[in-house]
Amino acid sequence: MPTTQEIPPTSPIGRKTPRVDGPLKVTGTAQYTSDFHFPGMLYAVPVEATIANGKIQKLDTAAAEKMPGVRAIFHRENIGKIFRSVVGQGMEGICEERRPPFDDDVIRYYGQYVALAVADTFEMAKAAADAVRVTYTKDKPNVEHDLKADEDPDVIASTFGPQERLESQRGDADAAFASAPVKIDQTYVTPAETHNPIELQGTTAIWDGSMLTIYEESQGVFNLRSVLAQMFGLPKENVRVITKFVGSGFGSKLFPWTHCPLAVAAAKQLGKPVKLVLSRKMMFQSVGHRARTQQRVRLGATPDGKLVSLQHDYVYHRSMLDAHHEGCGEATAFHYSVPNLQVKFGRAKRNVGAAADMRGPGAVPGLFATESAMNELADQLKIDPVKLRTLNEPKIDEGLGIPFSSRHFLECLELGAKEFGWSKRNH
Incomplete structure (x- = not known):
């Protein structure tokens, strides 16, 4: 049986190692994604589906659009084109929820985004999101705990x-x-287990002509860049992803989720920086498990x-x-x-x-x-x-x-x- 080896004098194992980011974190000066603010920045709050299986019959945004500070209520009819990304070479083009947000009117899980309210303040955006009325055709969801394997081919994608x-x-x-x-x-x-790290997931998107910059708590900035380049038809060199600190992820922040392209699309249409930060409730529903x-x-x-x-x-x-x-x-x-x-x-x-x-x-x-x-x-x-x-x-x-x-x-x-x-x- 192998014996425990002596630790070389140059190894950091078993010895105190200075954390260069430690002072920033413990003094509260480390900037996480939601800490960045820019002139003219708007705030976005998604509207979530309240059923787990069915179809949108009607989306009533009239009252929300008239509320103070509201700049837009985005949905399938006005969000603009968001392309479906595909897997590329190496660790590029990877995302777990491949369907672009608002791609159709079908609801496949509780909490799926159906609209996006954007306003001058977070409070205004939240109030507008709550004012959107959605009518559904409901079907019984399949959430059966007992798992019987579906009919699948011998090799699956x-x-x-x-x-x-x-x-x-x-x-x-x-x-x-x-x-x-x-x-x-x-x-x-x-x-099922949810990651739910202490830092909420979010995106701040800024356009400068055809150049896109996003601030995101990503565990994979190069993959995120490749996914967004595909979704918005941009050369990869036109997309810049900035992640200063990640407040834990446990794997949930490896790949982009649908709130990210929503923030990018809203910022593009409104011509202003847009910040979208998920609520704790959303973290249980729409960013993996x-x-x-x-x-x-x-x-x-x-x-x-x-x-x-x-x-x-x-x-x-x-x-x-x-x-x-x-x-x-x-x-x-x-x-x-x-x-x-x-x-x-x-x-x-x-x-x-x-x-x-x-x-x-x-x-x-x-x-x-x-x-x-x-x-x-x-x-x-x-x-x-x-x-x-x-x-x-x-x-x-x-x-x-x-x-x-x-x-x-x-x-x-x-x-x-x-x-x-x-x-x-x-x-």
Whole structure:
């Protein structure tokens, strides 16, 4: 087993490291996206759908348009053209909700933007947004928690490109499970989780002729530039994205959301800077979440704890139009030594907003399921769960058939067990 290495004298690990941004943050002088103000700036507030499935029948903006300080109420008929972006080379052109805002009158999730109020102050814009009246044709939304996989092809299109639904396979997992002396067959569910970092998402958009500058709390400024260039038919060099600080994101600020092109479109039409900052409520609805997952894990083992079969079948929910992939099987193929393995997934459309990457995307809920199954197997075998994992430690990455570049799983288990007194626990 590898031993803990000495930390080189030049390494920052285990030593105090000055944070150059620390004084700015603790004194309140760091400028986040919503802190920027410009002469003549207007404020925008989206109008959200109050149903999760249906169609807009009528949008009444008359009263809102007459309110003090209101500059415009934008909607599908007057927002102007916002093009649909496509994935480019590398990490360019990526967004989780591909449909441009106001692209049609169909409502696919609660909180979907249906209009945008722009006014001289935030309070005026909020009052105008609240005054917009929307009439819908309502249909029953599909928000069923039990996830049954939709009929999908063997290879699906995901946010980042094609994805095979049969992610990994070796040996004959079904036959090995059927003949295994000891079996575990359990289903684990993880709920949808929202990122909701302390800093609200928002955009401030400024046009200077054909040059666009936006202030955004982006975790991926170059990708955001490429998406906006496509959406507004601009050369990439005409788009400037400024991110000074990010007040946490947990993955929700990796890719642009629909409020961003709305602010850009409004600023273009009105010829003034426009700031749009989401409310805390909106942060639960329209800027991504970790998808709900339902994962069946089947383990077959010998009486002494050696795995002979591992099957990981998982389903996750997705929005009606989008293709985020919650890769719960990311670590399954190489985590343990097992001669017979199969990992495959399905997807279930629901009337929810687009899902998105969240810290440890896919692997976190996936490992929750497989590790829970390992714990249940250890309990059934009356084997120490740490010992069970040690028995099944692989010598190579069996999913790819190549050596690990580095692997410290056993070291973590043994050091952790020692530090918090695992051997002295109550069995």
